[in-house]
Amino acid sequence: MPEARAWQVVLERIETDLLEGRLRPGDRLPPERELAANLGVGRSSVREALRVLEVMGLIRTGTGSGPSSGAIIIATPQGGLSALLRLQVAAQGFPFDDVVRTRLVLESAVVDALADDETRDIRAAREVVDAMDAADLTPAEFLVLDAQLHLALAEASGNLVIAAMMAGLRSAIETYVRAGAEAIGDWDATAARLRAEHRAILGAVDGGDAATARTLIHAHITGYYAEAGLARGTT
Structure with missing residues (x-):
C-alpha cells in the first residue's frame, strides 16, 4: 500500500469505530505500534493520521505514560x-x-x-x-x-x-x-x-x-x- 495513502486507512478505521460505538469520547486509541500492525501500515502513517485528527479537534495527544498519555478521543471537535x-x-x-x-x-x-x-x-x-x-x-x-x-x-x-x-x-x-x-x-x-x-x-x-x-x-x-x-x- 502506498505510504501516501496509508494514513487514510487509519482515519477510516477510527471513523468506523466511532460510528459503530467501539470508540467513544474519553476512550484512548491503541498505541501506534498496535494500530500499525492491525492495519498493515507503517507507524509513520499512523502518526500522520493522528496529526490530522488532532488538527480536526477529534483527539488530544499526550506524551509519556499515565492517564494523560497517548491519543484520547475528545467530545468537543x-x-x-x-x-x-x-x-x-x-x-x-x-x-x-x-x-x-x-x-x-x-x-x-x-x-x-x-x-x-x-x-x-x-x-x-x-x-x-x-x-x-x-x-x-x-x-x-x-x-x-x-x-x-x-x-x-x-x-x-x-x-x-x-x-x-x-x-x-x-x-x-x-x-x-x-x-x-x-x-x-x-x-x-x-x-x-x-x-x-x-x-x-x-x-x-x-x-x-x-x-x-x-x-x-x-x-x-x-x-x-x-x-x-x-x-x-x-x-
Missing part, C-alpha cells in the same frame, strides 16, 4: 471544524454568494431557536450591541463588533455545529463586510441603521417572535450587502 472552514475560506475555496447564503440559513436558524427558547441567555449579545453605541468607533472597529455580535448569538443558541460554522466563516464575513464599508458614502447613517436593526432583532428574540426575528435577520444581512454593492443573487 467544534474547534477543528472552525479551523477547517477558516482555511477553506482563506484559500478562497468557497464562492462569496455561497458564504452569504449559508450565513442566511445559519443565522435564521439561530434567531428562530433563540426566540423559541424561554431559557435563552443573550446577555453577551446585548453587551456587544451596547459597545457598538460608542461614538468614536472606526468603521473597522464597528464591523469587528458586528461580527462578534452575530457569533455571540450563534453561541447563545446552544447549537455547537452552527456556532462552529459561524466561527469558521467569521473571517470571511468580516473581510467582505469591511470591503463593502469602503463603498458606502454615508457611513454614519449606515451605522445608525445597523444599530437599530440589531436592537430590533434582539427585541424580537426576547419577545419570542421567531417569525419576525427571521424576517429581520434576513433583511439585515441582505440589506447591508445590497447597500455596499456586494449582493449578487443573495436574496
Whole structure:
C-alpha cells in the first residue's frame, strides 16, 4: 500500500469505530505500534493520521505514560471544524454568494431557536450591541463588533455545529463586510441603521417572535450587502 495513502486507512478505521460505538469520547486509541500492525501500515502513517485528527479537534495527544498519555478521543471537535472552514475560506475555496447564503440559513436558524427558547441567555449579545453605541468607533472597529455580535448569538443558541460554522466563516464575513464599508458614502447613517436593526432583532428574540426575528435577520444581512454593492443573487 502506498505510504501516501496509508494514513487514510487509519482515519477510516477510527471513523468506523466511532460510528459503530467501539470508540467513544474519553476512550484512548491503541498505541501506534498496535494500530500499525492491525492495519498493515507503517507507524509513520499512523502518526500522520493522528496529526490530522488532532488538527480536526477529534483527539488530544499526550506524551509519556499515565492517564494523560497517548491519543484520547475528545467530545468537543467544534474547534477543528472552525479551523477547517477558516482555511477553506482563506484559500478562497468557497464562492462569496455561497458564504452569504449559508450565513442566511445559519443565522435564521439561530434567531428562530433563540426566540423559541424561554431559557435563552443573550446577555453577551446585548453587551456587544451596547459597545457598538460608542461614538468614536472606526468603521473597522464597528464591523469587528458586528461580527462578534452575530457569533455571540450563534453561541447563545446552544447549537455547537452552527456556532462552529459561524466561527469558521467569521473571517470571511468580516473581510467582505469591511470591503463593502469602503463603498458606502454615508457611513454614519449606515451605522445608525445597523444599530437599530440589531436592537430590533434582539427585541424580537426576547419577545419570542421567531417569525419576525427571521424576517429581520434576513433583511439585515441582505440589506447591508445590497447597500455596499456586494449582493449578487443573495436574496
